[in-house]
Amino acid sequence: MSGIEVNLKHCLGDFDLEVDFTAPAQGVTALFGPSGSGKTSVLRAVAGLERTTQGVVRVNGETWQDENRFLPVHRRPIGYVFQEASLFPHLSVRENLQYGMQRVPEAQRQIPFHDVVELFGISALLPRSTARLSGGERQRVAIARALLTSPRLLLMDEPLSALDHAAKQTILPYLERLHDEFAIPSLYVSHDPNEVARLADHMVVLDSGRVTAQGDAAPLLTRLDMPLSGYDDASALLVGKVTSHDHSYHLTWITLQGNRIAVPREDLPVGRHARVQIQARDVSLSLRAHSDTSILNILPVRVIDTRDISPTQVLVRLELEDGQTLLSRITRRSAMGMGIREGMQLYAQVKSVALLT
Amino acid sequence: MAFDWQPVWLTIKLASTTTLVLLIVGTPIAWWLARTHTWYKQALSAVVALPLVLPPTVLGFYLLIMLAPDGPVGRLTETLGIGSLAFTFEGLVFASVLYSLPFVVQPLQNAFEALGPRPAEVAATLRASPWDRFATVVIPLARSGFLTAAVLSFAHTVGEFGVVLMIGGSIPGETRVLSVAIYEQVETLEYGQAHLLAAGMLAFSFLVLMTLYLVNGRITRSHQP
Numbered sequence: 001m002s003g004i005e006v007n008l009k010h011c012l013g014d015f016d017l018e019v020d021f022t023a024p025a026q027g028v029t030a031l032f033g034p035s036g037s038g039k040t041s042v043l044r045a046v047a048g049l050e051r052t053t054q055g056v057v058r059v060n061g062e063t064w065q066d067e068n069r070f071l072p073v074h075r076r077p078i079g080y081v082f083q084e085a086s087l088f089p090h091l092s093v094r095e096n097l098q099y100g101m102q103r104v105p106e107a108q109r110q111i112p113f114h115d116v117v118e119l120f121g122i123s124a125l126l127p128r129s130t131a132r133l134s135g136g137e138r139q140r141v142a143i144a145r146a147l148l149t150s151p152r153l154l155l156m157d158e159p160l161s162a163l164d165h166a167a168k169q170t171i172l173p174y175l176e177r178l179h180d181e182f183a184i185p186s187l188y189v190s191h192d193p194n195e196v197a198r199l200a201d202h203m204v205v206l207d208s209g210r211v212t213a214q215g216d217a218a219p220l221l222t223r224l225d226m227p228l229s230g231y232d233d234a235s236a237l238l239v240g241k242v243t244s245h246d247h248s249y250h251l252t253w254i255t256l257q258g259n260r261i262a263v264p265r266e267d268l269p270v271g272r273h274a275r276v277q278i279q280a281r282d283v284s285l286s287l288r289a290h291s292d293t294s295i296l297n298i299l300p301v302r303v304i305d306t307r308d309i310s311p312t313q314v315l316v317r318l319e320l321e322d323g324q325t326l327l328s329r330i331t332r333r334s335a336m337g338m339g340i341r342e343g344m345q346l347y348a349q350v351k352s353v354a355l356l357t
Numbered sequence: 358m359a360f361d362w363q364p365v366w367l368t369i370k371l372a373s374t375t376t377l378v379l380l381i382v383g384t385p386i387a388w389w390l391a392r393t394h395t396w397y398k399q400a401l402s403a404v405v406a407l408p409l410v411l412p413p414t415v416l417g418f419y420l421l422i423m424l425a426p427d428g429p430v431g432r433l434t435e436t437l438g439i440g441s442l443a444f445t446f447e448g449l450v451f452a453s454v455l456y457s458l459p460f461v462v463q464p465l466q467n468a469f470e471a472l473g474p475r476p477a478e479v480a481a482t483l484r485a486s487p488w489d490r491f492a493t494v495v496i497p498l499a500r501s502g503f504l505t506a507a508v509l510s511f512a513h514t515v516g517e518f519g520v521v522l523m524i525g526g527s528i529p530g531e532t533r534v535l536s537v538a539i540y541e542q543v544e545t546l547e548y549g550q551a552h553l554l555a556a557g558m559l560a561f562s563f564l565v566l567m568t569l570y571l572v573n574g575r576i577t578r579s580h581q582p
Contacts (some may be wrong), residue, residue, distance in 0.1 A: 047482060049478055049481070049482075072481075073478075073481035073482060074482075074484050074485055074486050074487075074489075074490075075484075079482070080479075080482035082475070086475055086479040088476065088480075088494060089498070090497045090498055099480070099485075100482075100483030100484055103484035103485060103489075146482070146483075149483060149484060
């Protein structure tokens with residue numbers, strides 16, 4: 001059976017973990033939840049760094065552990081990226097990168113050294129000592145080092161959380177590229193909804209050691225009963241295709257089954273898959289399609305659900321014609337005034353769209 | 358009068374052998390102490406630290422009883438055909454290992470604790486087997502601990518007197534080490550010889566400690582980002 005099956009039971013003092021999920025054999029699966037929800041414990045158990053009272057881990061049909069078998073960490077074909085860059089201080093950047101690679105038999109090395117070094121833009125750092133790297137550089141080297149072992153599963157434990165905002169923004173594109181260039185499934189632990197929206201294809205939501213939801217990332221991001229929609233920067237993820245470029249106004253058009261969205265021009269080939277992220281706060285609602293507005297992206301939608309998130313604001317979950325979902329955050333006053341209710345047809349005016357890949 | 362080098366060589370031989378044995382024996386003990394959190398960890402720590410507070414004569418007395426032909430260790434060595442270890446060089450090594458144990462275990466334990474489990478975990482996720490990660494990650498990163506342990510164990514063995522006198526006596530070429538030789542020279546009023554040896558010891562000890570501080574200072578600095 002393909003996919004990553006994880007079934008763990010563990011008691012540790014008053015914290016008990018009982019998770020059971022199957023992640024697809026491709027793409028990024030985010031393990032999302034507040035701190036203390038057990039995300040890191042799950043990741044460590046999958047890596048074999050932590051022994052659980054009961055545990056089954058199977059990756060693409062290969063059993064890493066069950067009742068009578070426990071593959072030690074160094075025998076599991078994983079790449080692990082820790083929260084803080086964990087480079088070996090006694091080795092140079094090049095030696096750090098080679099450490100894992102050299103321990104993999106040559107026949108099993110599928111990812112060439114130079115490709116990775118090139119992709120992560122670290123060739124200039126190779127002869128340096130790790131002490132003189134910036135936080136972002138360290139994490140790039142750490143991710144590259146994990147990749148060079150040609151892992152069959154990549155495990156990332158909040159790799160961006162120790163970095164400042166600017167450094168985060170420089171690493172995210174590398175992680176997105178990773179996703180495109182290498183077909184390695186990954187489990188990505190995060191408590192940052194923004195990161196999840198940018199990187200995840202699938203999601204496992206954890207709370208107090210239990211799985212509360214799992215499935216495709218896009219619908220889960222907008223579910224009003226899920227913690228993700230409650231954040232200040234709650235957002236929706238839409239998937240479409242690049243259909244044309246507008247040279248005179250410097251725009252790229254992305255089509256989502258009948259509707260199209262304009263984003264600032266990006267050099268992407270026509271026909272390519274594109275993910276866009278739309279923040280709930282950037283979506284306003286209107287009863288009619290206005291043509292006398294500066295807003296370029298207006299999409300016909302149907303109201304699925306609403307939830308009051310504060311005495312002043314309401315979060316509205318909307319469905320596009322192709323079934324994808326969108327969130328809009330408006331004032332309660334406007335919602336009352338417009339008479340918003342389930343099933344109502346509206347027009348979503350999208351003020352700003354971020355193109356992800 | 359010719360200078361008698363024999364006690365000097367014997368002392369160096371004893372200190373080197375002891376240090377080597379201690380690094381082999383002390384490393385797993387220190388590793389275990391740094392990684393375990395059971396109640397008997399404290400009990401073992403206390404046992405390891407005992408030689409720091411006990412008068413060497415107490416340790417020497419018990420060792421003498423243990424190593425004697427009818428003592429517990431003595432009986433074992435007799436059945437193995439080695440004979441009693443009391444008043445032999447091997448017996449001195451055995452005694453020195455116990456006597457200098459805290460000087461090896463404590464710096465190593467501190468170094469392993471400061472290192473934490475993370476570097477070895479990282480190495481494990483990079484396919485390194487337990488021995489491999491110990492050799493390629495733990496030892497290099499804890500090298501200042503190993504250096505301190507080796508130097509302290511060597512120097513402390515050179516400086517031991519009470520234990521040697523109790524279980525080794527003063528057999529030339531076998532158990533008559535420097536400290537014992539100096540003691541005897543003073544007893545027999547041979548101050549000239551005693552001066553030579555004592556001044557040599559003083560200079561040696563100072564040099565050893567200064568080298569240790571210098572090297573450790575450099576390692577610590579090179580680790581700072």
